[in-house]
Amino acid sequence: MAIGLLCCSTLGLSQGRTDSLYVFEQDRDWISRSILSPIFTTGAETDSYGVLQLNQQYDRGGLRMAQQAYDKRVIGFTAKGFNRLGRFKIGAIFQFNNQQEDSLSNSLRNDLDPLTTYYPYASKSGHYRRQNYILNASVDYRLNRYLSPYIHIDYHKHWTAGTVDPRLKSDRFIVKVKPGIAVHVGNHDAAAFINLGRADETVKVDYINDNFKFSSLYPDRIYYPSYGYGYSGPSRDSATNYKYDTYKGFGVSYQVRLHKLIVQAEYSYEYYHNTNQYYSKSSAQYTGPRAIFNLYNSHAAVNVLFRSSDRAQHTLSLAYGNSNGYDGSLPVTKSLKIVNYRVDERNAGMRYSVQLDKAKTFAKEFGAAVGYGIIDRKDLLSDVQLDAATLRLQVFANLYLRQGIRDTYKLGLSPYIARPGDVNFRYNALATTDFVRNVVNTDYHYYRLQKSGIVFDAEYMTRLFGKNNIGFYGEVDYSWSDKSALDDNFLPAFDPSGQRTDINLGVRMYINAR
């Protein structure tokens, strides 16, 4: 109910100087970043923005990582927007989605924290359902000319359920509160916040069929806990795991508005502390965590918007992210202060686009993006390491055709290529578990592939009824790879090469107050 009221206040009362129909991709990206920010809408032409979206996604194909489903279908609903109400600005993004995944193996866990460890896995492919309710909301209050205190709340409720033995049930919620303050001085705006959050999760693995539960005749039905990136615990170990996690961090953001230039910069840092225990905290048998995982996330981004002339607008985005984590595990090292698993992930990207002839019947956008990512995961006791680098290059072109005042057509085309950089895999024959064979080895083959792809998207925007615009859109992302070079002596769980098709169809309602 609270979520609904918040969305209504954000979207339903949208009153502004412009429509919510942002036709151009460049503009959509820019406004989306502003929804929850206390400073990025300062000085903007927009007082309100609201979009409702209903979409269905089909993602299918053999080009995938070890812990990725062959087939995934998502039905999603998104409501997002912001509104100014006197001294208040309220922004919110609400998302609900229902996912169906098929042929997913070696991952009896939710899909929220891919870098963590301490989860069960079984090589049996199964069918999973997942649901997410996500609300990100922000309220800021203009105290005076210079100061705007604000608070940002993230709420996420998730569950995953498997339907094949061994079947997973994961139930998790996350709440983060981010109070902060924004300072406005002339054309300069800056904001800082602290981040405090917690998450609780109950993970259960169960069998319906006793034959699978007790027998060793079906090895793919036996689950093992993954205690690192290769080290596995006893088969069918504890069927229940309670996670109590905390988040701490801070963030800063900055914006400067000049004549034809807007520069936005932001940086955030978050410390995620995950704990795992056999018993819930309310149990008399609770004795503290059996294993922990610490993850340090930092993210920085700079976005520049520049209007070089009446017919050309440029954007440049630079982003860098780093996640660095390590574990501590009583079952592995008898100590929470001795590390067995380490992960280090770094991503850097740059994207440039130019928008031309915005006011004309035919408008265009062209651009290019480059991204470079490195991931390095180690299991020290098992002497397993997989580090991989990937360079991704993408160019894109979007064409917009306006017909009258009601109808707009968009066509987009975007080829890309992802080339593997250094990919190194080390494992020890004396520590080779199913996890190393099925997950690490498969991902190693995936990372070594050169992938190519093309994204084609189209949207038809019109005003069918009332004052709001409707957009019918579709997007197809087709990717393919070269053929894997498999080592017959150490085969992966499956050949991760081939093709993958991701189709996204939906309808959007752009809420206009006028």
Add this chain to the structure above:
Amino acid sequence: MKTNQILILVLAVFFTVASCKKDDVNEARPVDIAVQLTVNEEEVWFDVPYEDAVIKLVNKSNGQTYDVKADTDGKILLHQLVPGIYDINVTLTIPAETYAELTGVNREDDFTLNYTVSSQSFYQNQEITVKLIAAETVGGFVIKQIYYVGSHTKDAALNRDNFIEIYNNTDETLYADSLLIVLAYGKPNKNNDEYSLPNNQFDWSESIGMNVSDDANEDYVYAKGIFMIPSDGTGKKYPVLPGKSFVLAGSALNHAGSYVNNNGVTIGAQKPELTVDLTGADFEAWLLPYEQKLDPEATPFANDVDNVDVPNVEVFFKLSMNDMYFPPQARESFVLMKVDQSFDLNNIAAFATPITRTITDKTTKYPQLPARYIIDAVEIEQYEVSDRIPRRLPLRFDAGATSVLGGPYSSQSIIRKTLKTVNGRRILKDTNNSTNDFGYFTKANPYKGDDSFMD
């Protein structure tokens, strides 16, 4: 006021950042283990081809199995091993022809060296020595099949259909008279205490009142059940022809059909295909006479039904069972033995487990049986490594262990493999290493036909 608010905010940010500081942590390291294979040079005086040894390491924390090889000097270097507790099983089979070349001595059968250690801790770099034990067949009877897991708890017979099959593995007629089938007892869990051996099994030498002069752990087994094939005093009442066997059933009934138990209740299997017909068993265990020796007014247990057409074994001891039940969780091992006249089965020394530090009239004591009487023995274990408990038998009688894959109540049995067939008579594999000697049947087979062998 505003200054204070800003100051508070700055301090909050500072403490939040400070609390995100990374902890000081150490990194885990794998270990290097050097293993040296040796033999008792008085028994094995020739050059042993160590490089032919089959060596298995099993990580007890996760069940991962590793096959490693030794060099010609018997050295094995385990580099970057995951620290933990391991079971080690070594088997070195020297073919008869090779044995003759190495020793100049002809022998009919292959020569086998074995070694097993359970729960060996490897938490730091270390060197260990493994002394292989020569496997020599003691007697002509071998345990052919054990059906210890029972069948479906609701649709079949639970563990009422347990049986064990004994086989004459020689080329001459043997007599089953006075053979003992013993359920060997040991620690039923993995608890560690001060009265345990390095492999975590009870250290029976610490039992109160233990007074044997030899090794209480290596030279004896401790029984939870003792059943003897009856005899008429001639020792030749029950001949077993070469290549033939006899079956001892808990209850020699048709568990795949129906029968009336001692409470007058008709018992039948909903899924008869999951269980067996034991009316053809050669012997059965009927516990009432034993119970009545202890208590003359004892009444029969509900399922301890006597099939009068099948001879009963003599029961010398049984504990915690209402019929001759075998624990499906592999908590006991099986021993075939025959004692001589110097050993009084009616007056067997018995001892409490060493963790029992106060002895009363109600203390459970386990009969102690000399290992020198063992003819054959089979160590049973859980298939899941993490569920395994300490082994019970001295290594020289079974250097390995075996299990069914289906787990409790899966209708499966362990079955000794056929080594070869000579003139139509099957000779079963007997290297004193059950890991190598046994396989399993997906359904137990007590009917003694050709399909009751694993060829």
